[in-house]
Amino acid sequence: MRETEARAALKARLSELDEQDRLSDESRAPVTLQQDSVGRLSRMDAMQQQAMALAAERRRKAERTRIKAALKRLDGEEWGYCLTCGEEIAEKRLVNDPAASQCLGCASGTPS
Incomplete structure (x- = not known):
């Protein structure tokens, strides 16, 4: 994989993560108590x-951090080498x- 392809793939994934965040905004909103329209089980x-939407948001945030670090390594010509x-x-x-x-x-814990 060439660096230009990697950069394009990483930026595309960042865009996907941003879109997923946008789509899940409503499901991460606080749950309000509405006794008249929502029963206890529904609440x-x-x-x-x-909670599941918030966990997904945390995973997207962690992935976004990894991607930004990879883009920095690409800029510094360190991409493709084990840290x-x-x-x-x-x-x-x-x-x-x-x-x-x-x-x-190294990722599996058995460095070469």
């Missing part, structure tokens, strides 16, 4: 849905995840 279900051992990250790994910051050995 509990709404609170569970909200732990300094070896090149396998091409297949970068194609699968352009934001990967470690080689497979």
Whole structure:
């Protein structure tokens, strides 16, 4: 994977994350108590849905941080090298995840 392809893929994923945030705004809103229209079980279900939406938001935020770090590595010409051992990250790994910051050995806990 070339750096230009990686940059394009990372920026496209950032756009997808922004769109997912926009679409889930309503489901992350606080659940209000409306005794007249929502029963206790419905409110509990709404609170569970909200909790799942907030967890998804946290995952998107963590992924966004990884992507921005990868873009910085691209700017600094450090992309494609393991942050732990300094070896090149396998091409297949970068194609699968352009934001990967470690080689497979270091990521799995068995550095080369």
